[in-house]
Amino acid sequence: MKILAIDTSCDDTSVAISENNKILSNVFWSKIKTHSKWGGVVPLEARRQHEEFLKPVIDTALSEANITLDDIDMFAVTYGPGLAIALEPGIEKAKELSITTGKPLIAVNHMIGHIYANLASDKSGSSYSSISDFEFPLLALTISGGHTDLYVMDDHFKFEQIGRTLDDAIGESFDKVGRMLGMGFPAGYKIEQSANEGNPHAYNFPRPMKGSGDLNWSYSGLKTAVLYQIHKIIGDYGSDQKEGELKMDDASSKLSSQQISDISASFQIAAIESLVFKIERAMQKYTPKMLVVGGGVITNTALRTTLERICDNFGIILSYPKPMWLCTDNASMIAVAASYMYEVSGEACFVLDFDKLDRVPNLAI
Amino acid sequence: MFEFTAILPKDLEIPAKSILSQYKAPFVVALCGELGSGKTAFVGQFAKELGITSPISSPTFIIHSEYPVPETESILHHIDLYRINDVNELKELKLEEISDSQNIIVVEWADKFTSEIKSIFNNIPIVWLNFEHISETSRRITSNDL
Numbered sequence: 001m002k003i004l005a006i007d008t009s010c011d012d013t014s015v016a017i018s019e020n021n022k023i024l025s026n027v028f029w030s031k032i033k034t035h036s037k038w039g040g041v042v043p044l045e046a047r048r049q050h051e052e053f054l055k056p057v058i059d060t061a062l063s064e065a066n067i068t069l070d071d072i073d074m075f076a077v078t079y080g081p082g083l084a085i086a087l088e089p090g091i092e093k094a095k096e097l098s099i100t101t102g103k104p105l106i107a108v109n110h111m112i113g114h115i116y117a118n119l120a121s122d123k124s125g126s127s128y129s130s131i132s133d134f135e136f137p138l139l140a141l142t143i144s145g146g147h148t149d150l151y152v153m154d155d156h157f158k159f160e161q162i163g164r165t166l167d168d169a170i171g172e173s174f175d176k177v178g179r180m181l182g183m184g185f186p187a188g189y190k191i192e193q194s195a196n197e198g199n200p201h202a203y204n205f206p207r208p209m210k211g212s213g214d215l216n217w218s219y220s221g222l223k224t225a226v227l228y229q230i231h232k233i234i235g236d237y238g239s240d241q242k243e244g245e246l247k248m249d250d251a252s253s254k255l256s257s258q259q260i261s262d263i264s265a266s267f268q269i270a271a272i273e274s275l276v277f278k279i280e281r282a283m284q285k286y287t288p289k290m291l292v293v294g295g296g297v298i299t300n301t302a303l304r305t306t307l308e309r310i311c312d313n314f315g316i317i318l319s320y321p322k323p324m325w326l327c328t329d330n331a332s333m334i335a336v337a338a339s340y341m342y343e344v345s346g347e348a349c350f351v352l353d354f355d356k357l358d359r360v361p362n363l364a365i
Numbered sequence: 366m367f368e369f370t371a372i373l374p375k376d377l378e379i380p381a382k383s384i385l386s387q388y389k390a391p392f393v394v395a396l397c398g399e400l401g402s403g404k405t406a407f408v409g410q411f412a413k414e415l416g417i418t419s420p421i422s423s424p425t426f427i428i429h430s431e432y433p434v435p436e437t438e439s440i441l442h443h444i445d446l447y448r449i450n451d452v453n454e455l456k457e458l459k460l461e462e463i464s465d466s467q468n469i470i471v472v473e474w475a476d477k478f479t480s481e482i483k484s485i486f487n488n489i490p491i492v493w494l495n496f497e498h499i500s501e502t503s504r505r506i507t508s509n510d511l
Binding site: 044047081082083084085144145146147164165166167168169172176179180216220223224225227228361362 | 401409421426430431
């Protein structure tokens with residue numbers, strides 16, 4: 001089955017062609033890697049870009065895969081979660097392609113895509129991760145700028161959510177701390193680089209929710225603890241300045257690069273230990289065969305190393321997509337998820353009523 | 366004028382209760398204050414007071430989340446303008462479309478677009494709520510609309 005998949009959930013316009021789970025081509029278009037003051041996607045520009053570039057990106061994906069639109073057996077598209085106005089042009093284009101070609105359309109949850117990215121393989125059939133199939137039960141962890149969620153899977157597409165963030169996502173905490181440290185957006189990689197030069201024990205940041213007894217996380221308090229630490233260091237905290245005037249934008253310029261590295265390292269270890277503590281608890285409770293991870297935060301090397309260690313301790317297989325582009329937002333994972341949806345449920349996964357297919361910005365698994 | 370010092374997170378129910386005793390849907394709660402000043406934590410407490418049981422996570426990434434309010438026709442719209450850069454982007458969110466009916470709309474980082482918020486929601490009441498850091502665990506919360 002040849003699948004053409006579209007993902008416009010964020011700032012990349014991405015189209016992939018797959019033969020089942022083999023990625024034949026994957027094309028990204030992004031001219032708006034924004035480095036705005038506030039960080040992140042510019043929604044209006046994201047939509048304009050998707051509308052303008054979807055067609056050429058589709059054409060490029062087809063030609064890179066050496067096929068034509070006539071060779072495509074089905075289409076797949078992300079319908080959420082994501083930015084509403086960014087999702088819309090992708091969905092519209094997928095509907096149009098499905099209608100004009102008469103080929104079926106599968107609507108895919110972006111977060112399920114991140115998990116199924118682990119089952120993608122290259123053209124020759126070599127897996128892009130350390131596994132070739134899921135072994136159940138498994139723990140599925142999605143960690144990104146918008147999500148920090150933990151699921152037990154007893155079978156394909158059988159998800160039971162057992163953990164989630166109660167406030168900020170882990171990737172969001174990296175980005176917001178990065179902003180406090182004057183790193184711009186996205187900040188995950190910069191914090192990691194900076195942390196490599198720093199002392200992770202320089203500051204004792206909290207590991208929120210460690211004693212909560214459940215499998216949930218909270219990253220908002222950690223972010224605030226970093227903010228206060230910055231102001232303690234630069235000495236404007238507790239002085240007689242007007243209350244409410246803790247401004248972070250001008251704070252980072254008063255820190256030395258060693259202080260920034262120490263904060264980065266101490267924050268990073270707190271963020272990772274908070275995450276891993278609950279994962280270990282879930283491993284004890286559910287005795288899974290695998291830990292399958294998806295989402296951009298798994299590109300953090302310190303996190304990978306920590307997860308590898310605990311999976312070794314538990315005798316559990318750890319899987320995450322190896323190339324960075326397959327961890328962050330992409331259409332290949334949507335194609336792979338769609339191919340498994342079709343394999344598991346056949347035509348039942350096809351969109352029947354196009355009028356009812358709409359974007360669902362806070363779609364849950 | 367409403368002004369008090371809140372110990373986080375438990376005291377956040379005080380402004381939440383105060384708002385809900387004085388305003389009936391549709392209305393807007395416009396939250397102003399720095400990063401880490403307690404805005405999202407307040408929305409969590411506010412949602413709890415409305416009877417919403419699911420956790421309120423930060424909408425910074427997706428900008429706009431919706432939660433049905435139990436046993437009512439209302440929807441709680443949770444909007445975060447942290448990543449919105451200018452007025453044109455704000456317009457793209459089409460917030461005027463949710464300003465009628467029985468909605469309760471909570472907007473984080475509302476002070477980035479004070480005049481636009483006032484004009485978009487000119488047909489329903491707006492409660493402006495300011496959060497200021499006092500210490501790691503306490504915040505001053507003020508409002509002229511309570």
